[in-house]
Amino acid sequence: MKEVSLSLIGFGNVGKGVAEVILNKNQYFKEKYGLDIKVVSITDSTATIWDPEGIDLKEALEIKRSFGSLKFWGSEYDIYDLKPPDVVEEVESDVIVDVTNDKNAADWHLKALNNGKAVVTSNKPPVVFRYRELLETAYKKNVPYLFEATVMAGTPIISLLRNALFADSVERIWGVLNGTTTFILNCMEEGMSFEEALKKAQELGIAERDPSNDIGGIDAGYKGVILHNIAFHPFDFKKASIEGIERISEKEIQENIKKGTVTRLVTLVENGKVEVRPIKLPTNHPLAVKGTSNVALIESDLLGELVIKGAGAGVKETASGVVSDIIRASLETKHL
Template sequence: MNSISLSIIGFGNVGKGVAEVLYAKNRYFKEKYGAEIKVVSISDSSATLWNSEGINLEEALEVKRSFGSLKFWGQEYEIYSLSPNEVVEEIESDIVVDVTNDPNAGKWHLKALKAGKIVVTSNKPPVVFYYDDLISISHKKRIPYLFEATVMAGTPIITLLRTGIPADSVIKILGVLNGTTTFILNSIENGMNFQKALKRAQELGIAERDPSGDLKGIDAAYKAAILHNLAFRPIDFDKVQIEGIDSLSEDEVRMAKKKRKPFRLLASIEDGKIEVKPTRIPIDSPLAVNGTSNIVIIETDLLGKLIIKGSGAGIKETASGVVGDIIRAIRIQKDFTF
């Protein structure tokens, strides 16, 4: 049986979702993959729990739910005040799992890889701004760097582009990559005003407390840049053309739907060029998605057009992508093919 130890950095909604899956499916992973997964540290914004023998995930989740912070655990585990950088440096673990929104996390991702630690992340900025360096060190050290959950949550678009179509050259990618904006546009189309639509999205956990990254198109642009990095080559994010749905009026949104060409925040990706902007989509097009669904159309030289559609958000869905990468890391340790 393969035994592997994890340090989980970030214990918000996604981090808790990852812990829940690891706890609930522990026996399943043992039986199907021969994988013994042990979480040796968990960090939230206030504290780090660290036990080399493994942390009781059920109890960690209960403490977080009850008190909102790991620092209130009590006396069962040692509680530390460690930065992510210090977690990477001081705690012995095979995999560092980054489920934070730290825009500077690329620096400690690099440090982890250099130290021989696998990195699994749902955090987009490192894969946008540090991609070339991260992949270079990953290959040099033969250490996987995995980031399925950065685009389309657990829907395996990253795996598809990375290993699923090795004979094909990608020509173009079109995608609706941000479920929050689609939800808001749908709500406006159905008569709700913008502020009420946004508030409803926040109440349902679809939109962040600070929704500017979604509304201004930044989140979709990050995801588009990651797909570009995989399909073509690393791109300078400053060259990405971005326009968000905050440029639209409610009347424009409703009129477009009435004319059967609703607006969706569309990412267009070609070699050396990314454009993200609200675009009118024929209502019978696969790109005219509703709710929080994401969709990508990949055009290649051999297969033509591939369509991949799935949930682009959600705790379970994102946890699927993160834990899937953990399992993938275990399976490729000996082979280094991913």
């Protein structure tokens, strides 16, 4: 049995989801991979709890559910005032798991890699803005830097581009990578106005209180840049051409329906180009997904067209990608 110790940084919805998967599937991972995954620290915005012997995840989830933050945890565990950069330096662990929204996380990702720790992240900005530095450092230090959950939640588009299709040259990727906009467009297809649709998405927790990143195409652009970074070379986000769905009228959507088309926010990635814009598609087009499903269509020289479609959001679905990366990191890292 190989023991792997994690520092879980971020204990919101995704962090709790990751803890739940590790808790519920621990025995499965032991049997299938010979891996014993142990969480030695958890950090939320208020505090870090830390136990080198491994934290009781069931209890941690209950405390978080009951009290909202880790600083109220009494009894057994010591509570530390460690921020992510401190955790990366001071806590002894094999894998750093970043499920925060910290825009400056690349700094402590680098610190972790330089300390010989694997990094697994669902946090997009580091992978968008600091890709070259992070990957070069990971390569130099011979530790994994993994980010499956940054695009299409756990749907393995990143594994597919990094760990399969080795013989093909990718020419182009088309994707519908933002579920929130698809959800809003679906509601409008059913007759709601843009404002009603957005409100419904917010009520269901699909859109954030400030929805501008989703609606304005920034999130889809981030994801396009990440795919470009992998399939081609590091791309400067400032050079992405981005148009959101704000200017789509209810009238337009209704006219679409009469013509048998739907509008989707499509991300196009080619060598040297990332473009996000609403595109009209026939309803039976592979990109014409519904709900929070995401889809990517990869064009390459030998295979032609390859379509991968699956969950693009959701707690369990995102945890799937994060935990898959944790297992990959554990299996790949020789010195654990």
